[in-house]
Amino acid sequence: MRRDRTRGLTLVELVIAIALAGLLGVPIGMLVSEQLRSAIQARDHSVAMNLARAEMERLDSLNNFCHADLNVTGLSPPALVGYWPGYDLTRIVTCAAGNCASQSPGVCHPPTNTRNGLKRVDLRVTRTGSGELAASLTTYRTKYVLFGS
Amino acid sequence: MAVSGLLAMTIPPLVFHGAKAMAFLPKAMAVNHAATEIMYQMTEGSFSTLAGQPMVQGLRFALRRSSSAPALWLAADDCVGFRASGGQDVLIWWDSSTETMRRRVSPAACPMACPAPSAGSEALPYEALGSVRVLQIPAATSVFRYYNQSGVAVGAPGCSLGGITSIRRIDVGFVAQSGSGQFDSAQAQQTMTSSVAIRVP
Numbered sequence: 001m002r003r004d005r006t007r008g009l010t011l012v013e014l015v016i017a018i019a020l021a022g023l024l025g026v027p028i029g030m031l032v033s034e035q036l037r038s039a040i041q042a043r044d045h046s047v048a049m050n051l052a053r054a055e056m057e058r059l060d061s062l063n064n065f066c067h068a069d070l071n072v073t074g075l076s077p078p079a080l081v082g083y084w085p086g087y088d089l090t091r092i093v094t095c096a097a098g099n100c101a102s103q104s105p106g107v108c109h110p111p112t113n114t115r116n117g118l119k120r121v122d123l124r125v126t127r128t129g130s131g132e133l134a135a136s137l138t139t140y141r142t143k144y145v146l147f148g149s
Numbered sequence: 150m151a152v153s154g155l156l157a158m159t160i161p162p163l164v165f166h167g168a169k170a171m172a173f174l175p176k177a178m179a180v181n182h183a184a185t186e187i188m189y190q191m192t193e194g195s196f197s198t199l200a201g202q203p204m205v206q207g208l209r210f211a212l213r214r215s216s217s218a219p220a221l222w223l224a225a226d227d228c229v230g231f232r233a234s235g236g237q238d239v240l241i242w243w244d245s246s247t248e249t250m251r252r253r254v255s256p257a258a259c260p261m262a263c264p265a266p267s268a269g270s271e272a273l274p275y276e277a278l279g280s281v282r283v284l285q286i287p288a289a290t291s292v293f294r295y296y297n298q299s300g301v302a303v304g305a306p307g308c309s310l311g312g313i314t315s316i317r318r319i320d321v322g323f324v325a326q327s328g329s330g331q332f333d334s335a336q337a338q339q340t341m342t343s344s345v346a347i348r349v350p
Contacts, residue, residue: 018156029163032170039177043339046185054320054344061318061346062300084342 048134184325186274206233226291259308
């Protein structure tokens with residue numbers, strides 16, 4: 001008996017086809033999604049790391065240990081929101097050793113002054129909105145010596 | 150009919166998006182690699198294809214030439230010339246016609262045409278084989294920006310000795326992209342900015 005060529009798919013055939021397509025499509029979709037996420041993460045990391053380096057170089061190039069940006073901030077200062085489009089920056093300055101009390105504005109004390117303690121500077125670059133950490137750098141500064149990290 | 154219609158409406162956009170993502174991924178990786186390498190090779194230095202120069206040092210190694218000659222000998226909007234600690238006089242510039250960052254090692258000379266002729270130079274990254282474009286950041290008008298020891302921006306001094314001597318930091322910023330840089334066209338784009346302190350100006 002000849003098969004009726006005008007006959008369409010049965011519901012069972014359609015369901016099986018959809019299930020097969022799903023079985024193949026879901027892992028491929030997950031793979032592509034994961035790859036996209038990795039590419040975006042790689043971009044975020046390199047952009048954020050360069051932003052952190054830029055800020056670190058800025059602090060290093062300041063010939064002013066008494067600059068407000070090097071005042072002790074405590075462990076959770078507010079982030080500089082919108083430091084760069086899409087990224088926030090948090091500058092955490094803590095006292096690692098000695099006396100790091102703020103010096104008088106506009107006055108930088110001589111090396112013999114007790115307020116020339118060793119400061120630890122942590123820079124954290126996060127994604128605006130999500131707060132996801134993209135890069136962080138740490139260095140130590142005292143008045144006349146620079147310790148890189 | 151309803152199931153078929155639903156599938157017909159949802160599957161093509163998904164497939165199209167997937168295909169676009171597949172085309173985008175290698176370009177995104179190439180742009181990321183190029184942008185990172187360009188920044189690194191400008192600031193830190195790298196191997197080189199320049200004749201007689203297996204290595205070229207980056208801006209971080211800029212070192213005062215003498216008590217009267219500062220480390221930088223040219224500080225323009227899109228090009229910077231400096232003496233590296235190894236004794237090389239390095240010129241790095243953005244070539245708007247080829248949309249590349251280029252560098253060469255040549256005797257310090259100022260004033261100098263900027264962008265410099267590409268003869269005797271190499272594009273960055275030196276190992277590049279792809280077609281990643283390098284552009285100025287739209288909001289900026291230059292690739293290089295200069296700052297004094299108080300962190301205050303100083304206009305590009307060009308060859309002015311007084312201006313060059315005051316420079317303690319150089320900001321470098323550019324956009325690396327493939328094609329139009331738009332994801333809708335499966336192209337990638339990355340904006341890079343970093344900074345280098347001139348420690349022995």
